[in-house]
Structures are given as structure tokens and as C-alpha cells.
Amino acid sequence: xxxxxxxxxxxxxxxxxxxxxxxxxxxxxxxxxxxxxxxxxxxxxxxxxxxxxxxxxxxxxxxxxxxxxxxxxxxxxxxxxxxxxxxxxxxxxxxxxxxxxxxxxxxxxxx
Amino acid sequence: xxxxxxxxxxxxxxxxxxxxxxxxxxxxxxxxxxxxxxxxxxxxxxxxxxxxxxxxxxxxxxxxxxxxxxxxxxxxxxxxxxxxxxxxxxxxxxxxxxxxxxxxxxxxxxxxx
Numbered sequence: 001x002x003x004x005x006x007x008x009x010x011x012x013x014x015x016x017x018x019x020x021x022x023x024x025x026x027x028x029x030x031x032x033x034x035x036x037x038x039x040x041x042x043x044x045x046x047x048x049x050x051x052x053x054x055x056x057x058x059x060x061x062x063x064x065x066x067x068x069x070x071x072x073x074x075x076x077x078x079x080x081x082x083x084x085x086x087x088x089x090x091x092x093x094x095x096x097x098x099x100x101x102x103x104x105x106x107x108x109x110x111x
Numbered sequence: 112x113x114x115x116x117x118x119x120x121x122x123x124x125x126x127x128x129x130x131x132x133x134x135x136x137x138x139x140x141x142x143x144x145x146x147x148x149x150x151x152x153x154x155x156x157x158x159x160x161x162x163x164x165x166x167x168x169x170x171x172x173x174x175x176x177x178x179x180x181x182x183x184x185x186x187x188x189x190x191x192x193x194x195x196x197x198x199x200x201x202x203x204x205x206x207x208x209x210x211x212x213x214x215x216x217x218x219x220x221x222x223x224x
Contacts, residue, residue, distance in 0.1 A: 033211070041150070041200055043214040055209050090156060097210035099146075102156040 003027050004103040006091050012109045013081055021076045021106045023091030032074035033092040033100060034066060043090075049074055078108075086110045113137040115205050117215035124193055125223050132188045132218045134203030140164075144206040145186045147177065150217070151199040159201075162186060190220075198222045 004025045013019050025032065031050040037043050047066045048055045054066065063079045078085060088107050092100040116135045124130050136145065147159040160170065162179050170177045174191045190197055203215040 031210075041217045041219075043202065043204075043212075043217075045211045045213075048209070048211055055211065057211075088154070092156075097206075099158055099161050100212060101158060102148075104155050 004091060004093055004101055006089075006103040006106050008106060009104065010107050010109075012111065014111055015081055015083060017081050018077070018079045019081060019108075020078070021089055021091075021108070023074050023076070023103055025072055025091075025093040025101075025103075027093055027095070027101065029093035029095045029101075030071065031094050031097055032068070033094075034074065034076050035090040035092065035102075037088040037090060037105070039087070046076075047074075081110045083110050113139065113205075113207070113213065115203055115213050115215040117201075117203055117218050119218045120216070121219040121221065123221040123223060126195055127192050129189060129191050130193050130220065132190075132201050132203075132220065134186045134188065134215055136184050136186065136203070136205045138184070138205060140208060145179070146204040146206070146212065147186075147188050148202045148204065149199045150202065156202075159188075193220075193222045195222050195224055 007022045033048045034046040035043050036046055045057050046060045065077045066074055068074045086109050088105045090105050091103040094100045114137055143164045145162045149157045149159055167179050167181055176189045178187045198221055200217045200219045202217045204212040207213050
């Protein structure tokens with residue numbers, strides 16, 4: 001039973017395309033997150049979201065948008081992809097803003 | 112910025128040696144949480160420990176131990192009798208007032224057989 005899952009695991013696309021990464025958690029958690037890990041392994045929070053509040057890291061371009069159809073899902077939409085968007089994207093979830101549990105990551109390559 | 116510093120970019124030791132990974136953090140908060148995560152070569156991020164700033168007791172879990180020193184703003188991680196399977200990138204992180212994790216740059220640990 002996977003606690004936090006992401007699809008796809010790998011995504012290769014061309015510049016200018018629009019793509020989505022899906023995330024689902026079956027832990028019953030109330031808060032979900034998206035992180036970006038660059039080629040140097042540096043992790044940066046992009047968004048955190050629960051039913052009440054979306055917190056956006058101000059450095060994230062508005063080409064990135066989270067969409068949550070329900071409490072168990074937080075998808076990441078990216079418009080007009082750029083070369084610099086190539087990275088590994090991690091979804092995570094937590095309960096009451098406690099310990100965050102991570103999905104396996106999605107490796108995005110923009111060519 | 113209230114950052115988390117992991118000064119050791121990479122550490123290489125021979126199996127069975129003890130190794131300590133350093134973590135120093137900055138914060139103006141009186142209450143905060145600190146974390147360690149492991150990222151093995153397979154790429155997933157695995158939670159290891161969370162420590163509340165009120166609890167300064169050291170913690171031991173098998174071969175892993177953590178030394179929290181509030182006076183020096185450090186939260187160091189020691190692996191005793193290291194094994195090849197311990198090879199990974201280890202991240203220290205602090206939770207900020209928005210409940211988001213501020214990450215260190217990670218320390219790559221290589222355990223040689």
C-alpha cells in the first residue's frame with residue numbers, strides 16, 4: 001500500500017508544452033505539499049495546501065499552479081515549460097502540519 | 112534568511128566506522144521542529160526523526176543517534192558502525208512558522224566496503 005504516490009515517475013517533454021503531475025495520498029492527511037529538487041539536490045518548497053489555505057512560495061513562477069480536487073489529491077500543473085523547470089518534483093503530505101511523508105518523486109526533463 | 116547549514120558536502124568512510132553529520136540552523140522562533148531525512152540512491156525521501164525544540168534530550172534508535180544542542184543551534188546525526196546500506200544523501204530541515212520545511216543542502220555519505 002503506497003502512502004503517497006505520484007504519476008508519472010518520469011516525464012520528458014519539450015519547451016513550451018503544458019504538463020501535469022498527479023499526487024495522491026491514502027494516509028488521511030489534511031495538508032499536502034509540492035517540492036522541487038534541483039540537479040544539486042537542493043530542496044525547495046513550492047506550495048503547501050490544506051482545505052483552508054494555500055501557501056505559495058513567492059519565488060515560484062505563476063506558470064506553476066496546484067490544483068486539489070479533494071483532500072487526498074494535489075496535482076501540479078505547469079504551463080509553458082522551460083529548460084530550467086527540469087528537476088525532480090516531490091509531493092508530500094502531513095497531518096496537522098506534522099511529519100511530512102514524501103512520494104517517490106517525478107523526474108521532469110524539458111528538452 | 113533563517114537558514115539550515117550542512118557544511119559537509121560529502122563524507123566518505125570505511126564500513127564499520129562511526130560518522131557524524133553536522134547540522135546548524137538559524138531561527139528567531141522560540142518553538143520549532145527539526146528533522147532529518149535520508150535520500151538513498153533510489154531517490155525517495157525517508158523520514159528519520161523529528162525533534163521539538165523543547166526537548167533537548169539526545170535520542171538513539173539502533174545505530175542512529177541525534178545530538179540536539181539548543182545553545183549552539185545544532186542538531187547533529189551520528190551513525191555508529193556504519194554499513195554500506197547507509198550510503199545516501201542526508202538532509203537536515205527546520206519547520207518555519209508557516210509549517211513549511213527549510214532544508215539544508217544535504218550531506219552525501221559514502222560508506223565503502
